[in-house]
Amino acid sequence: MTGLELKNISATLEGMAVLSGVSFAVKPGEVVGLIGPNGAGKTTVLKAALGLLPLVGGTVFLDGQLLEGMNAKDRACKVAYVPQGAPVHWPLTAERTVALGRIPHISPWQNITADDTAAIEKAMRVTDCWKLRDRLVTTLSGGERARVLLARAIAVNAYFLLADEPTASLDPAHQLQVMEILKEQASNGVGAVVVMHDLALAARTCDRLILICEGRVLAAGTPGHVLTDANIQKAFHVSVSRWKAGGVDMIAPIARIDS
Numbered sequence: 001m002t003g004l005e006l007k008n009i010s011a012t013l014e015g016m017a018v019l020s021g022v023s024f025a026v027k028p029g030e031v032v033g034l035i036g037p038n039g040a041g042k043t044t045v046l047k048a049a050l051g052l053l054p055l056v057g058g059t060v061f062l063d064g065q066l067l068e069g070m071n072a073k074d075r076a077c078k079v080a081y082v083p084q085g086a087p088v089h090w091p092l093t094a095e096r097t098v099a100l101g102r103i104p105h106i107s108p109w110q111n112i113t114a115d116d117t118a119a120i121e122k123a124m125r126v127t128d129c130w131k132l133r134d135r136l137v138t139t140l141s142g143g144e145r146a147r148v149l150l151a152r153a154i155a156v157n158a159y160f161l162l163a164d165e166p167t168a169s170l171d172p173a174h175q176l177q178v179m180e181i182l183k184e185q186a187s188n189g190v191g192a193v194v195v196m197h198d199l200a201l202a203a204r205t206c207d208r209l210i211l212i213c214e215g216r217v218l219a220a221g222t223p224g225h226v227l228t229d230a231n232i233q234k235a236f237h238v239s240v241s242r243w244k245a246g247g248v249d250m251i252a253p254i255a256r257i258d259s
């Protein structure tokens with residue numbers, strides 16, 4: 001597996017240009033943070049990388065192959081997705097919800113195998129939701145549901161994991177845990193792209209950051225290269241404070257800057 005590569009992606013939604021010439025690649029074994037202000041186009045980038053969006057320009061390659069030339073089952077086995085906001089539509093148990101992650105691997109009319117059952121349990125244990133397995137997902141808290149949906153994506157055993165704000169509704173310990181899980185997935189060869197708004201968490205946990213602003217890549221590279229005062233001011237219209245705590249570089253917004 002060589003990587004997931006977006007080349008010069010442009011997309012228009014309801015007549016409005018949403019992405020313009022977005023290019024970046026994710027390699028197996030790295031965690032890439034996708035950051036940027038609300039409405040910048042981060043979710044749209046993930047949808048483009050999943051082949052869920054008609055593009056007006058550009059190409060997505062998965063392992064050197066054109067994504068649009070691959071069938072849906074193949075794509076779904078290779079790239080897993082954690083959607084934003086932990087939406088759930090059916091009153092399934094948490095375990096059955098996670099089992100949905102195995103669908104791309106199951107042939108029509110085939111029952112789930114011991115491998116599927118093992119993948120489901122493993123994904124639920126690493127995301128700390130095995131104890132929730134018999135609960136209906138519709139009765140779970142937002143944070144519990146978010147962990148179940150992360151488990152569903154991990155259960156796919158895909159080469160790439162695209163997660164849209166998987167830490168958004170989590171308490172501090174579970175935020176750190178989710179990032180640790182993504183790093184552990186990466187150490188096993190998975191390439192992860194994670195959308196996040198917490199710049200300090202992104203800086204300390206991602207190998208690289210891509211800063212999206214108004215549908216374009218404003219900066220890409222190491223957290224130190226991307227999170228400059230100038231880039232943060234341009235993208236987020238805030239000034240930040242930086243300090244070290246317990247050997248960790250911290251960064252927090254301190255004031256809005258009117259543009």
Ligand SMILES: Nc1ncnc2c1ncn2[C@@H]1O[C@H](COP(=O)(O)OP(=O)(O)OP(=O)(O)O)[C@@H](O)[C@H]1O
Nearest residue numbers: 013014016018036037038039040041042043044045
């Ligand atoms: N289906 C759609 N039809 C029309 N416009 C859309 C559609 N989906 C997204 N957009 C617009 O595209 C732009 C980018 O949206 P996107 O969801 O990718 O932003 P984002 O960076 O993920 O934002 P956030 O941080 O708020 O989640 C926004 O202006 C949004 O209103």
